[in-house]
Amino acid sequence: MKFYILAFSLFILNVKNSSAQEMKASEVLDKAIAYHDPNGNWEQFNSTFQVTMATPENLDRVSDITINIADDFFKLINTRDGEKTTYTLNKGKCTTSITDSIAQAGARTPCETASLYKNYYTYLYGLPMKLKDPGAILSPAVETVTFKDKKYLKLKVTYDKTVGSDVWFFYLNPTSYAMEVYQFFKGDPNGAGKDTGEYILLSEESTINSIKLPKVRAWYYNKDDAYLGTDTITKN
Known part of the structure; x- marks a missing residue:
């Protein structure tokens, strides 16, 4: 009986993982927006x-x-x-x-x-709501990755040349779809831009206008993990 229980548990886990991997990037983004801005208040912020x-x-x-x-x-x-x-x-x-x-x-x-x-x-x-802006190009692929020893759903966003050349990655909690990390490179992260840009670790939350904003953001260089600083919402 224990074997069947274990087998069933593994089956359920695999189904969940498979479902996350099969979701479109646009669906994952919509879930992230629904988490952070459940009432659609950003445009009236x-x-x-x-x-x-x-x-x-x-x-x-x-x-x-x-x-x-x-x-x-x-x-x-x-x-x-x-x-x-x-x-x-x-x-x-x-x-x-x-x-x-x-x-x-x-x-x-x-x-x-x-x-x-x-x-x-x-x-x-305004993230992740701003990823719906004109000029933002959401890659259709959703990656399941480990970053700083935590598992995430990873979205990639580039921009029309008239908007900017940075390449952004957003790391979402695979259960709640909350943003927990974002990262940018000034150019192709696998090419000329690989030693550029920063990653930002998000923690805690402040709710303003019913929108869940990251309260604490700690900034680091991609190149060597050097710490840059931390900004904190101290009053709202």
Whole structure:
């Protein structure tokens, strides 16, 4: 009898594994989105939250971030060592506390920096929903992999040339479909881009506008696993 019970258990396990492997990438992505944004609130996201970035040998940077998707509004207040810098984009109109007199010659303009911050924060905190954006190309294959001693379902996303050249991988919990790791390479990870980019380990969650966001993100270089820093949602 024990043999039959064991055989049946193995059969069920194999069926589950087979089902995960046979799922289309689009189906896995939909499940990830359903986990993180069960009520479909991302397109109406409107909130202010605070993120603290800790990096080796630097003072912490505290960022107060306002994102209002429907009204096309973004505001960022960065504070480090008592000094504040603000960036605001309101329907494309930019205002910033940085004046031309203190902007670095030859560097991107303050308003270019504002756009960079807007794209950065709305992309990373909009994942995995942002993977439905125009220009995102989801590979049809779903891989079952082990990364840092944990098993994941792995999705690959590239982008139209007009959007970007980075190659992204998303590692999802095979049971809940929660994002637990994401990783990017600046180019082909099996070619010229193999020693570029970073991977980000996600832990804990903060719920904002009914969306489950990663609370803690720890950043490492792909090349040598060197630690870069950790950003944490410290207020929402």
